[in-house]
Amino acid sequence: MGGRVWNHARGVTIEAFGPAQAVDGFVEALRRTPPPAADIRELTEQAIPARPTARFVIEASEAGGDRQVSIPPDLATCPDCLAEVRDPADRRHGYAFTNCTRCGPRFSIALEIPYDRPATTMAAFTMCPLCRSEYEFPGDRRFHAQPNACPECGPRLSLVSPTGEPLSGGDPLECAAAALRDGWIVAVKGIGGFHLACDATSAAAVTRLRQRKRRDEKPFAVMAADIAAAQDLAQLAPAERELLMSVERPIVLVRRRAAGPVAPEVAPGSPLLGLLLAYSPLHHLLLEHAGRPLVMTSGNLSDEPMATDTADALARLAGVADMFLVHDRPIASRCDDSIARVVAGQPVLLRRARGFVPRGVPLARPVARPVLACGGQLKNAFAVAMKDTAVLGPHVGDLDDARTLADYEESVERLLRFLKVRPELVAHDLHPDYLSTRYALRRPEARKLGVQHHHAHVAAVMAEHGLPGPVLGVAYDGTGYGTDGHAWGGEILLAGYSGFERIATLRPIRLAGGDAAIRDVWRVALALLDDAFGGEAPIEGLELFAPLRRPEIALVRRMLARGFNAPLAHGVGRLFDGIGALVLARRRASYEGQVALLLNVAAERTLRPYPFELDLGASPWQLDWRPIVRAAVADLRAGQGPAAISARFHAALVQASAELLRAAAHRYGPLPAVLSGGCFQNPLLAEGLVSELGAGWDVRLPAQAPPGDGGLCLGQAVVADAVLRGEP
Ligand code: ZN
Ligand code: ZN
Numbered sequence: 001m002g003g004r005v006w007n008h009a010r011g012v013t014i015e016a017f018g019p020a021q022a023v024d025g026f027v028e029a030l031r032r033t034p035p036p037a038a039d040i041r042e043l044t045e046q047a048i049p050a051r052p053t054a055r056f057v058i059e060a061s062e063a064g065g066d067r068q069v070s071i072p073p074d075l076a077t078c079p080d081c082l083a084e085v086r087d088p089a090d091r092r093h094g095y096a097f098t099n100c101t102r103c104g105p106r107f108s109i110a111l112e113i114p115y116d117r118p119a120t121t122m123a124a125f126t127m128c129p130l131c132r133s134e135y136e137f138p139g140d141r142r143f144h145a146q147p148n149a150c151p152e153c154g155p156r157l158s159l160v161s162p163t164g165e166p167l168s169g170g171d172p173l174e175c176a177a178a179a180l181r182d183g184w185i186v187a188v189k190g191i192g193g194f195h196l197a198c199d200a201t202s203a204a205a206v207t208r209l210r211q212r213k214r215r216d217e218k219p220f221a222v223m224a225a226d227i228a229a230a231q232d233l234a235q236l237a238p239a240e241r242e243l244l245m246s247v248e249r250p251i252v253l254v255r256r257r258a259a260g261p262v263a264p265e266v267a268p269g270s271p272l273l274g275l276l277l278a279y280s281p282l283h284h285l286l287l288e289h290a291g292r293p294l295v296m297t298s299g300n301l302s303d304e305p306m307a308t309d310t311a312d313a314l315a316r317l318a319g320v321a322d323m324f325l326v327h328d329r330p331i332a333s334r335c336d337d338s339i340a341r342v343v344a345g346q347p348v349l350l351r352r353a354r355g356f357v358p359r360g361v362p363l364a365r366p367v368a369r370p371v372l373a374c375g376g377q378l379k380n381a382f383a384v385a386m387k388d389t390a391v392l393g394p395h396v397g398d399l400d401d402a403r404t405l406a407d408y409e410e411s412v413e414r415l416l417r418f419l420k421v422r423p424e425l426v427a428h429d430l431h432p433d434y435l436s437t438r439y440a441l442r443r444p445e446a447r448k449l450g451v452q453h454h455h456a457h458v459a460a461v462m463a464e465h466g467l468p469g470p471v472l473g474v475a476y477d478g479t480g481y482g483t484d485g486h487a488w489g490g491e492i493l494l495a496g497y498s499g500f501e502r503i504a505t506l507r508p509i510r511l512a513g514g515d516a517a518i519r520d521v522w523r524v525a526l527a528l529l530d531d532a533f534g535g536e537a538p539i540e541g542l543e544l545f546a547p548l549r550r551p552e553i554a555l556v557r558r559m560l561a562r563g564f565n566a567p568l569a570h571g572v573g574r575l576f577d578g579i580g581a582l583v584l585a586r587r588r589a590s591y592e593g594q595v596a597l598l599l600n601v602a603a604e605r606t607l608r609p610y611p612f613e614l615d616l617g618a619s620p621w622q623l624d625w626r627p628i629v630r631a632a633v634a635d636l637r638a639g640q641g642p643a644a645i646s647a648r649f650h651a652a653l654v655q656a657s658a659e660l661l662r663a664a665a666h667r668y669g670p671l672p673a674v675l676s677g678g679c680f681q682n683p684l685l686a687e688g689l690v691s692e693l694g695a696g697w698d699v700r701l702p703a704q705a706p707p708g709d710g711g712l713c714l715g716q717a718v719v720a721d722a723v724l725r726g727e728p
């Protein structure tokens, strides 16, 4: 069989010639077992006049037209490459940069489009004759594999000290692995950036890394050599196993085995573990030599962007890592590890980056003009939508430091360049102080549109599921700017693309000290109590308040009573913070969402819900949580443990939401329900609501775009487009 294949604006055309059976077999194989990296949206076939040829060639891409993205995502090492790396007789034995057309770096090494070797950071490496013949022979697994390399001609590893001096003596990988076994911290240059690695089974090593990285309690991800090793560390459901082994290789949040070898310091106080499998030959070799799971956390200090460049890594991480395992293949685009979790049996992306970016999200309703959507403030990601595709950029992070903001702006420009697109519309959040909003307003494009935060959360799910709308959108998160200037976050919206109506919201909670209450969660607990008991609630005997000084409590109470520097907020995330603080006796959150997460994992089974009230006379309707708080306090005083209280709290929230949705459906008709916002990362809440609504109700959850603020950009893009088109 022979023929040719080429890329063009609409996709790929393959002309295949040969005996009918062979051609049919080829089409069948393409349908049934496409290459793991392929994302076939549509496959049509047609008979053409025979042009017998023995060769199969890749022709130059057709120029012109507006090209869809031509750069694939970075893919995990394939089994064939891994077998070569492990085969002592193979010329790539032990070679950390082995790859082929089915695997290896792509997006992270691309400098320009079209994606071709000279336009990647591999340009500086001249292929040796053997590599070149693989690259040029159509029958080879490495035919046109742009990063193709071998120990003769490709990138090389070295091990250096924090001052950049080469550490001599033996194989860099083996030396690094030996150091890791001895409890040292090694910075490892990987695919999309630097990791900080240490022995995940050593409490001392993990504690040292925590201190040096200035990270108190935020969990570290752990890398296992393979799925068998992963199973020793965590209890894995089939869907979790599949997600761990997928070519995208995200970090997957799973339940840690209590008696497993991972040191508890990896994720203090949490039964969950962020687990991932080795995804490059470098990782496979390092883990094999180390012979144990390794912490693999981003190479940065606190919340800065992860380092990608060796000089920058040495400058920033010299005080953290004892040595640096580096290589000479530059990283062009930073790309963090993606994070996923199985919720309601489906994978949900919590952070979309390596392995997924820049693969497009298909839009059932094409946009009229190219849109740049700038995203939110925390866990920022941006998107570019054109025609029937939205391309989400890699997770950027919290836009609150200058370095992250600079990184964000560069990342936007780079993606626009890769896509060869000039936006004609810029979409942003309504919050005037989000740095992404300010960036949007500074951009040169004339047309700009603000999109309400929770409307964007809901529209993102509508877009990825191709729902025409209207829908009943449940958007529960920590906070988002409302059209009235208040902090929303417990919203049920009747939503279409171009507009929404706010049907219901959570009874607002006073945040004494504003943002200070997000960290000092005891302030939220106090606000819940005083509101629930109508005035100063009795707090004696509640463990949470015992260590606090009386004047401090009195000050917060004055703020709450007078509403001075204590704005009202509707966020369900805040309700979790307050109840969590109370039940777990935790005064402070050491990272955003910590207390909510700990409250969630405390619940072990479903129990009957606490009482709640719904005010359907109010406009919008209001979910009144005061009965929940009173019942929880009574249980707490009666000596109930967190597991039961948390379970009953979750059940109440599920039931209240379901009742609000039923009331909305009664008024507006049977509409699909969409669940979005950061709170739906919580499986108990998401699964509870799906099952409470029953099989007869069409309920959709985010899948490709994160439910949290990383998914806002997708919703912003489709909403802004619909508004500008003047849709009703
Ligand atoms: Zn491969
Ligand atoms: Zn070579």
Ligand code: FE
Binding pocket: 453, 457, 477, 478, 479, 480, 677, 678, 708, 709
């Ligand atoms: Fe949000």
